[in-house]
Amino acid sequence: MSKQLALVIDLNVCVGCHACVTSCKQWNTSGEAGFLSDDNPYGADPTGTFFNRVQTFEVGEFPNTETVHFPKSCLHCEDPPCVPVCPTGASYKRAEDGIVLVDYDKCIGCKYCSWACPYGAREVDEHQKVMKKCTLCVDRIYDAKLPEAERKPACVLACPTSARLFGDIHDPESEASRAIREQGGYALMPEWGTQPANHYLPRRKTEKHLHPDELERHDNPLKVDGQLPKPATGEPSLDDVTSW
Amino acid sequence: MNPAWSVILLTTLIGAGQGLFLALFALDAWDAARGQASLAPWFVAAAIVVSLALVGAGLLASFFHLGHPERAWRSAAMWRTSWLSREVIVLPLFMALVALYGLMHWTGRLQGALPVGVLAAAVCVALFVCTGMVYACLKFLQEWHSPLTVANFMLLGTASGLTLAAALAAWLQPALARGYVAAALLAGALAYLGRLASLARNARLRPKSTLASAIGVKHPKIVQIAQGAMGGSFNTREFFHGRPREVVRAARWSLLALVFPAPALLMFAAPQSALVLAAAFLLQYAGLLAERWYFFAEAKHPQNLYYQAIA
Secondary structure, eight states, X not given: OOOOEEEEEETTTOXXXXXXXXXXXXXXXXXXXXXXXXXXXXXXXXXXXXXXXXXXXXXXXXXXXEEEEEEEEOOOOSSOTTTTTOSSSOEXXXXXXXXXXXXXXXXXXXXXXXXXXXXXXXXXXXTTOSEEOOOTTHHHHTOTTSOGGGOSOHHHHHOTTOOEEEEETTSTTSHHHHHHHHTTOBOSOGGGOOOOSOEEEOOOOOOOOOOHHHHSOSSOTTSOTTTSOOOOTTSOOOOSSSOX | OOOOHHHHHHHHHHHHHHHXXXXXXXXXXXXXXXXOOOOOHHHHHHHHHHHHHHHHHHHXXXXXXXXXXXXXXXGGTTTTTOHHHHHHHHHHHXXXXXXXXXXXXXXXXXXXXHHHHHHHHHHHHHHHHHHHHHHHTOTTOTTTOSHHHHHHXXXXXXXXXXXXXXXXXXXXXGGGHHHHHHHHHHHHHHHHHHHHHHHHHHHTOOOSOOHHHHHTOOOSOEEEEEOSOSSOOXXXXXXXXXXXXXXXHHHHHHHHHHTTHHHHHHHHHOTTOHHHHHHHHHHHHHHHHHHHHHHHHHOOOGXXXXXSOOO
């Protein structure tokens, strides 16, 4: 089976720091393909072209709420709906590694591919007038001049909490595949059959269950337990050093 | 979606141009079947020129939709997979065939014009299908993903073309006007029913995607806190029309009133007056502009789920 490079994003670890956004912008605005335009970067309504954005959602109702930081970029679908609709062939999916790319020299800027992407992963560059999207840093991951460990997308290298894994999800032994398999990796909007290559790892609650025997000493050496008034299990307890 | 005037003009203008050609050719074919030649050359010439002008104007409008119009020729490449590419091929082909058909008619070669006309009519229907399928093939735009989209493009275009044919006939060959008015009323009524059907269908749609499936968190209550940009983005500009509800409602009422009822009243009132029929066409065309605007504004793209709140 051919390769399918992808990102696996761990929502349990993402802290929403936007380091992936800024590193993505920095790398991709400096490359051969030209800049990613910005308008009013320091003004009242800053706007610009980004390949990656971190969004924040609140799940639940106060006080039972949870904040979910949600990095969103092109998912490099295995069946990308944006590719067949392109009238010029500028949008294509590479056979060798499954990356979905735009040939900026062929793109006529008709925006039809963005209509055909349910995830809103494509953004028109308002100054170059072509469609742009995440390239998985295709100009970096194969760069033999870089040390092996740095041949990864900029966002993956920048993430301070290692919430982003990068790898071939068709290779069952890759770190990315293993994470999807063992930690419940899922795809976004599975209802459209796009088979996104990028996966997300769900939030996981770490809870400590306290049982009564963990609060009461089994050996009870001084036979003092139970002789003095005892706080309920829910109340703050004293440590082992101080005794009742 | 945010309606783009270039695309609204493209789809409505070529629809009227195609309808006008079909109106003309239907009569020519009927003539051929009866072994007669009843069409006045000036009427044929006017219909051909106006049809080509409308389709050409639509084509011109479409260029304003492109970021790189100088590369537009590239868009014929992917006809195997892309309906947009197919439309790009079929549209100039239709214009060429109509021009050839008109030329042969003008030079009196009616026998030779007929097969060209048959071919042009087939290509005309193919163009309607391509234009409709550009929208109908996008499965997650549920408002568009329906055979009604293609049917309505076809019916609305044909109806407006027939109204225009009636106006031209009343001016250049009054004997034909009454027949064209009858056909325009019939096609208009059918188109109106088709559009009402799609409005009714879309009112009952339930979105397949929810915020829960968009971010993959199974919870009925999720609200967006931040979308990752403060001043908007392509995603907020392209997929939201941003108009108040009153504007959308006004577009809906305009389409309901102007696409058929208002022009039908005028056509009933004065089926022989070129001026009144021209006014009927203009009213209907204004209705089609409202109709197409509403067609885009009504469509809710699933990507909008990710762009509910700025901060």
